[in-house]
Amino acid sequence: MTDEPIIKFDKVIKRFGDLTVLNELDFEVKKGEKVSIIGPSGSGKSTVLRILMTLEGINGGVVTVNGEPLWHEKGPDGTLKPASEAHLHKMRAQLGMVFQQFNLFPHMTVLRNITEAPVKVLGLSKQEARQRAEELLELVGLADQAQKYPHQLSGGQQQRVGIARALAMRPNILLFDEPTSALDPELVGEVLNVIGKLAHEHDLTMLLVTHEMRFAREISDRVCFFDQGRIREEGAPEELFTDPSEERTREFLQAVLDS
Amino acid sequence: MHWTEYLPPLMQGAWVTIQLTFYSTLLGGLLAFAAGIGKISSNWAIKGVSVAYIEVFRGTSLLVQLFWLYFALPIAGMAIGLDLRLPPVVAGVLALSLNIGAYGAEVVRGAIQSVHKDQHEAARALNFTPRQTLWTITIPQAIPEMMPSFGNLAVQNLKDTALVSLISLGDLTFRAEQIRNFTQDSTTIYSMLLVTYFGMALVLTAIMRGLEAYVSRWRVARS
Numbered sequence: 001m002t003d004e005p006i007i008k009f010d011k012v013i014k015r016f017g018d019l020t021v022l023n024e025l026d027f028e029v030k031k032g033e034k035v036s037i038i039g040p041s042g043s044g045k046s047t048v049l050r051i052l053m054t055l056e057g058i059n060g061g062v063v064t065v066n067g068e069p070l071w072h073e074k075g076p077d078g079t080l081k082p083a084s085e086a087h088l089h090k091m092r093a094q095l096g097m098v099f100q101q102f103n104l105f106p107h108m109t110v111l112r113n114i115t116e117a118p119v120k121v122l123g124l125s126k127q128e129a130r131q132r133a134e135e136l137l138e139l140v141g142l143a144d145q146a147q148k149y150p151h152q153l154s155g156g157q158q159q160r161v162g163i164a165r166a167l168a169m170r171p172n173i174l175l176f177d178e179p180t181s182a183l184d185p186e187l188v189g190e191v192l193n194v195i196g197k198l199a200h201e202h203d204l205t206m207l208l209v210t211h212e213m214r215f216a217r218e219i220s221d222r223v224c225f226f227d228q229g230r231i232r233e234e235g236a237p238e239e240l241f242t243d244p245s246e247e248r249t250r251e252f253l254q255a256v257l258d259s
Numbered sequence: 260m261h262w263t264e265y266l267p268p269l270m271q272g273a274w275v276t277i278q279l280t281f282y283s284t285l286l287g288g289l290l291a292f293a294a295g296i297g298k299i300s301s302n303w304a305i306k307g308v309s310v311a312y313i314e315v316f317r318g319t320s321l322l323v324q325l326f327w328l329y330f331a332l333p334i335a336g337m338a339i340g341l342d343l344r345l346p347p348v349v350a351g352v353l354a355l356s357l358n359i360g361a362y363g364a365e366v367v368r369g370a371i372q373s374v375h376k377d378q379h380e381a382a383r384a385l386n387f388t389p390r391q392t393l394w395t396i397t398i399p400q401a402i403p404e405m406m407p408s409f410g411n412l413a414v415q416n417l418k419d420t421a422l423v424s425l426i427s428l429g430d431l432t433f434r435a436e437q438i439r440n441f442t443q444d445s446t447t448i449y450s451m452l453l454v455t456y457f458g459m460a461l462v463l464t465a466i467m468r469g470l471e472a473y474v475s476r477w478r479v480a481r482s
Contacts, residue, residue, distance in 0.1 A: 053380075053383070054383065055380050055383060055384070089388070093386055095384075096384065099377070099380070099384075101377055103377045103378065103380060104381070105396055106400065106477065106478070107400050117385035117386065117387060120391050120395065121385065121387060149477050165385070169385060169386065
């Protein structure tokens with residue numbers, strides 16, 4: 001882990017109609033850092049990931065990824081103008097995302113779900129993509145499911161395919177948007193195991209929006225508590241979970257841990 | 260004349276009807292895809308042409324379109340010094356395809372737009388271009404949605420081929436008319452005509468169902 005921020009939100013504003021979801025958010029993630037974002041629903045946590053994945057635009061401020069503005073481009077005179085699709089395409093290559101609802105492609109086998117983008121987008125040969133996919137399926141423990149269709153798998157298995165699919169693009173930053181929220185309780189563990197393994201064994205930068213407090217505590221270098229479109233409190237997991245300094249954080253943790 | 264003697268000329272006509280149905284459904288399907296995708300294009304020129312095509316051909320009668328292509332177009336062509344006379348079979352296939360294509364375009368558009376937004380987001384996150392997303396993610400998922408409507412359109416098309424007898428194309432209906440003029444045996448002839456069309460429609464429906472099952476096979480794969 002170096003000290004150089006790979007992700008930087010500088011006074012970022014995001015509105016949906018009259019609703020302000022991100023209110024001049026300042027937020028930084030260092031290279032290789034594993035950061036968990038927790039907070040009540042509607043606090044803007046998923047929006048942070050969706051902005052990074054370029055699924056949502058911003059209404060103000062600047063988002064920087066690896067030193068380059070994400071939603072802006074530097075014009076010839078040095079001023080920032082809104083990003084073109086080509087710029088977004090280039091920037092997106094650094095990021096990968098794991099979705100709450102998995103969002104696998106239902107008409108493709110597990111193998112093709114993982115190889116399609118490396119072949120079409122990165123230009124890998126079918127052979128290379130297949131080899132990469134098989135390694136990743138091994139990693140997520142699904143080596144024997146390559147020829148199945150997503151609907152033939154359990155939710156936990158589907159989400160593990162989702163993780164393999166994102167990793168196949170070799171992103172520097174992996175975004176997890178509530179990866180276990182749509183799963184039956186008994187299937188949560190297998191997905192968390194895979195994410196935990198990635199966190200411990202890879203130098204990927206990881207950003208995880210989650211309601212799994214114990215897991216967040218286990219794998220994160222830092223935990224951020226979001227409230228009303230801002231970071232209310234952040235810190236090392238031991239501190240934030242055992243001795244939060246803000247009353248609002250305390251309330252939230254109490255409510256979540258009691259349930 | 261015994262009714263069995265009507266069969267050879269009727270079968271000749273039926274073969275023409277089958278060919279007409281086959282070619283016009285195929286070409287109509289291609290037109291449906293082109294115009295259906297064109298209608299949701301962000302390019303306003305492509306969108307404009309697609310919308311105009313769909314509206315004009317849905318808003319006018321197939322019979323008039325057929326007559327226009329066969330009788331009016333050559334004269335219009337002559338006025339500008341072009342030979343636009345079409346053989347009856349070409350005019351027939353063209354009118355039928357243009358017609359079914361306009362209806363099919365709405366089916367294609369609707370099916371493409373029914374693919375869930377999650378799929379587009381996943382495609383974007385994997386950095387597919389919009390064009391790659393359309394062809395590898397959206398359309399393959401939309402095709403099974405289109406198939407029941409396409410099945411109906413194909414049967415509709417089969418029945419509509421009867422109109423081409425009016426530009427002296429020797430299809431099933433044309434042959435039946437010829438025999439009727441000769442024998443005045445309307446009841447037998449028209450009954451045979453009904454049964455033949457119905458039989459062909461049954462076969463066509465079965466073929467379309469088979470096609471539907473084929474393009475939807477990923478949906479029903481067993482675990």
